[in-house]
Amino acid sequence: MPASDADTHHHTRPATLADDWGQLPANSADWAAGQRLGPYVLKRQLGKGGMGVVWLADQLQPLKREVAIKLLPRGQNNPLTEIYFEVERQALAQLSHRSIAQIYDAGRLPDGALFFAMEYVPGVPLDEFLEQHELSFAAIATLMRQICLGAHHAHQRALIHRDLKPLNILVQMADGQPLPKIIDFGVAIGTLPGTAAPIRAGKAAGTPAYMSPEQKNPGPGGIDARSDVYALGAVFAECLHLKVGIDTGHDHFESTTLREGLERSRGQAAAAPARSNETDTVRLRSIPEALRAIAIKALAPDRDDRYDSAAAMADDLDQWLQKRPVRAMGGGRWYVARCFVNRYRLATAASAAIVIALLIGVLMALHGQNQARDAQALAEKRRDDAEQLVQFMLGDFADKLR
Structure with missing residues (x-):
């Protein structure tokens, strides 16, 4: 399809609904549930404020889906509100993010009201x-x-x-x-x-x-x-x-x-x-x-x-x-250390357990070493005592033999 034909096809509304644009109430403020706006059928009003009215609608062609339609009724039109409305439409057209509702369509209705259709968020x-x-x-x-x-x-x-x-x-x-x-x-x-x-x-x-x-x-x-x-x-x-x-x-x-x-x-x-x-x-x-x-x-x-x-x-x-x-x-250092411990809780706990086990092993070894040293000192003392006793007894026996 030539580019010019593609553009025409993209912007032309379905023939079966084209006449509905001419059957709108004279004032867009009088729209009600069931009203057709080209390929859209209004279902219920979602909200209303100084910057327009939002309706839940069914899109019938070329896709069938629920959409939210924001309208700036003719009675609310003034140069400033129209500028803000246009900025909003252009803003949404530039955005494509999972956390932002997407725009699908935009235009001006026969009675002069601006509108755009966007993703309906059932939240x-x-x-x-x-x-x-x-x-x-x-x-x-x-x-x-x-x-x-x-x-x-x-x-x-x-x-x-x-x-x-x-x-x-x-x-x-x-x-x-x-x-x-x-x-x-x-x-x-x-x-x-x-x-x-x-x-x-x-x-x-x-x-x-x-x-x-x-x-x-x-x-x-x-x-x-x-x-x-x-x-x-x-x-x-x-x-x-x-x-x-x-x-x-x-x-x-x-x-x-x-x-x-x-x-x-x-x-x-x-x-x-x-x-x-x-x-x-x-x-x-x-x-x-x-x-x-x-x-x-x-x-x-x-x-x-x-x-x-x-x-x-x-x-x-x-x-x-x-x-x-x-x-x-x-x-701070303590805060950073706390975050490290929280993030690697299991690894930190395992490391701490290993360190504690090593400390216990070292302490037990030191304790055993101390016990061995004490035992050796005691044995040496007893040996010295025995030698002194033998020397004393031998000296006493020699004195008696004289």
């Missing part, structure tokens, strides 16, 4: 998943590592998410293991020329509870990938709190409060805030110290003190999973 938000499943610290670290790698994939393509939070990280079970998917790049910005959505002066996009200081109060330095690292730290800190049974209050908490609690559990906080309680501190101490240190480093107020990339945070999580030293702990 739940991260915090709900943790409440529904009893995960180990290792499983949580593994899950968070996957999320960090997904974020790093976006950063490598010059995209900053700006709204990483549990609600935008859906988790499903795949092959018996939790699989996270980052969604909603609706307020993402690009860092390359021509890819950035405008940032209005004094306006901060995102969810305040997960926002870094530089994102909350935009300044001349702007934001970079480390702003997303801060959000990842807030997400991880929340996961650790939920694991030990501490209610974070979801959207009502502050990331600074989570950081202070973790610092206090490590004896780093200068003073306990009014909201703190000793029970929470005790619970936080049950979290492996290295994991607390990782969350604290990612949540550093100064971006220069955070991980320099999401990949670096993922690497520290992997180091902990492999029982190796993590950067966030600082690398």
Whole structure:
């Protein structure tokens, strides 16, 4: 097939559904379940917000599958929202990672509404998943590592998410293991020329509870990938709190409060805030110290003190999973030695047993040597005593013979 024919074939919608584009309600806000949008049939609304409406839909042609369709209804159209919507579509088109929901299709409907169809993730938000499943610290670290790698994939393509939070990280079970998917790049910005959505002066996009200081109060330095690292730290800190049974209050908490609690559990906080309680501190101490240190480093107020990339945070999580030293702990000698012992526990135990056996053998040999030396000394003393006795008796006998 010639290239021109291939392009035409790729962009032409199925003839059996072509007429459905002209049968749409005048206002896209009036769409309902059962409505056809070209090759898609709407099933139910999944969510609605300022940046659009998300529907679960069936794709009928050329493939049959469930998809999520995000629509920007005509009533919500304005130059700024259209720019953000277009940035999100283009962002997803650049991304191909196991931990990011994939885009399938995009376009503009006859009534002027923008849309794109993407992978439907039959999961739940991260915090709900943790409440529904009893995960180990290792499983949580593994899950968070996957999320960090997904974020790093976006950063490598010059995209900053700006709204990483549990609600935008859906988790499903795949092959018996939790699989996270980052969604909603609706307020993402690009860092390359021509890819950035405008940032209005004094306006901060995102969810305040997960926002870094530089994102909350935009300044001349702007934001970079480390702003997303801060959000990842807030997400991880929340996961650790939920694991030990501490209610974070979801959207009502502050990331600074989570950081202070973790610092206090490590004896780093200068003073306990009014909201703190000793029970929470005790619970936080049950979290492996290295994991607390990782969350604290990612949540550093100064971006220069955070991980320099999401990949670096993922690497520290992997180091902990492999029982190796993590950067966030600082690398003290005793800590490094403890990690070595934990990683090579069996070999260390076997080596220790051999050393102990050798020590016991040496001690027994020394003890035997000492006993032999004492016995020899005793024998020599008795011999000397006997000789002295003989000499005495012979001398006494000689005196009597005179």
